[in-house]
Amino acid sequence: MTRKHIFTAGPCLLPQRVYDDAVAALGNFAGTGVPVLSVSHRSREWVELMDETRALWRELLNIPAGYEVVFMAGGASMQFLCVAANLLRTKAGYVNSGIWAGKALKEAQGFGNACEIASSADRNFSYVPRGYEIPAGLDYLHITSNNTVFGTQLREDMDCPVPLVADMSSDILSRPVDVSKYALIYGGAQKNAGTAGVGFAIVNPGILGKTGRHIPSMLDYRVQIDNGSMFNTPPVFSIFIMNRTLHWIKDSGGVCALQKLNRAKADALYAEVDRNPLFRGTACPQDRSLMNVTFDMASGYEALLDSFVDFAQGRDIVGIKGHRLAGGLRASIYNACTMEDVLALTDCMKEFEKKNG
Numbered sequence: 559m560t561r562k563h564i565f566t567a568g569p570c571l572l573p574q575r576v577y578d579d580a581v582a583a584l585g586n587f588a589g590t591g592v593p594v595l596s597v598s599h600r601s602r603e604w605v606e607l608m609d610e611t612r613a614l615w616r617e618l619l620n621i622p623a624g625y626e627v628v629f630m631a632g633g634a635s636m637q638f639l640c641v642a643a644n645l646l647r648t649k650a651g652y653v654n655s656g657i658w659a660g661k662a663l664k665e666a667q668g669f670g671n672a673c674e675i676a677s678s679a680d681r682n683f684s685y686v687p688r689g690y691e692i693p694a695g696l697d698y699l700h701i702t703s704n705n706t707v708f709g710t711q712l713r714e715d716m717d718c719p720v721p722l723v724a725d726m727s728s729d730i731l732s733r734p735v736d737v738s739k740y741a742l743i744y745g746g747a748q749k750n751a752g753t754a755g756v757g758f759a760i761v762n763p764g765i766l767g768k769t770g771r772h773i774p775s776m777l778d779y780r781v782q783i784d785n786g787s788m789f790n791t792p793p794v795f796s797i798f799i800m801n802r803t804l805h806w807i808k809d810s811g812g813v814c815a816l817q818k819l820n821r822a823k824a825d826a827l828y829a830e831v832d833r834n835p836l837f838r839g840t841a842c843p844q845d846r847s848l849m850n851v852t853f854d855m856a857s858g859y860e861a862l863l864d865s866f867v868d869f870a871q872g873r874d875i876v877g878i879k880g881h882r883l884a885g886g887l888r889a890s891i892y893n894a895c896t897m898e899d900v901l902a903l904t905d906c907m908k909e910f911e912k913k914n915g
């Protein structure tokens with residue numbers, strides 16, 4: 559079968575080397591002769607893999623000493639709960655910049671007073687809210703660094719007078735991050751950090767243990783930290799894939815090298831979206847995401863949407879339909895996506911223009 563150009567939003571394309579490592583480990587994990595699906599999570603080899611995976615996170619993101627790295631099942635949506643359960647005491651502020659941000663807020667409201675302090679809902683989440691006032695005394699401010707569904711991104715690390723919590727599910731490891739500006743960074747692994755089944759949290763433990771509420775053990779970051787993220791059986795295969803993905807990032811030159819490639823890929827795709835009269839970008843140019851490029855058929859060409867998706871499919875391009883709640887088109891071009899994949903898509907857009915323009 560020819561190699562597909564995969565633009566799915568998550569689970570997404572992973573590096574070929576990671577797929578190959580996965581196949582090999584299904585037969586024999588770390589020279590043990592035991593398939594990774596059957597390895598004991600208490601074995602020396604597995605514990606070493608857990609330690610190495612945490613160390614790779616620290617190295618790749620230059621995580622300051624004192625911060626902890628935690629892995630938990632349940633993905634980013636489970637972290638929506640954990641954040642509020644562990645940190646919400648009197649009042650938390652949420653920036654409503656998209657569908658995931660809204661879901662994070664809704665989950666937190668089940669634990670106490672979580673309120674929206676800024677929103678971009680007025681223009682269908684096509685921009686990132688800026689310049690809003692952050693009330694003093696918030697337990698934390700919650701932001702979403704990259705809005706996967708609408709294709710907007712806060713590309714810089716903001717200064718914040720209260721503890722800053724960020725859902726970085728869809729742009730973690732795509733650029734350097736000043737972790738010291740955040741109290742907590744979390745996400746699901748299935749965009750840049752591996753496949754579905756596990757979430758990550760990078761947490762400053764100084765913010766924990768202040769709510770006075772009973773936190774169920776499985777949701778309690780302190781319990782997870784004390785147990786090396788193995789309070790119960792961890793999702794071994796998903797963590798293995800994360801480990802191999804982090805190795806690939808390191809061997810690719812780290813997050814700075816990937817950031818350069820990510821910029822070049824996004825520039826090439828946005829340039830074609832802007833040039834091609836059949837298409838139009840849907841996010842505000844200054845807030846465009848380098849990870850999820852959202853676009854649509856231009857005015858007058860709306861009826862061609864499905865036929866473009868089919869045309870692309872015929873050229874081995876998959877996963878470009880927009881999120882079911884946003885419509886239009888979306889190409890997710892995470893770390894593992896190559897310039898060759900992006901050029902396949904831009905060529906396809908050019909050919910479609912020739913046929914239909």
Ligand SMILES: *Cc1c(COP(=O)(O)O)cnc(C)c1O
Nearest residue numbers: 633634635658706725727728746
């Ligand atoms: C994908 C995504 C989520 C949801 O992740 P799950 O692991 O499916 O819960 C949350 N936030 C953002 C920004 C995402 O991109």
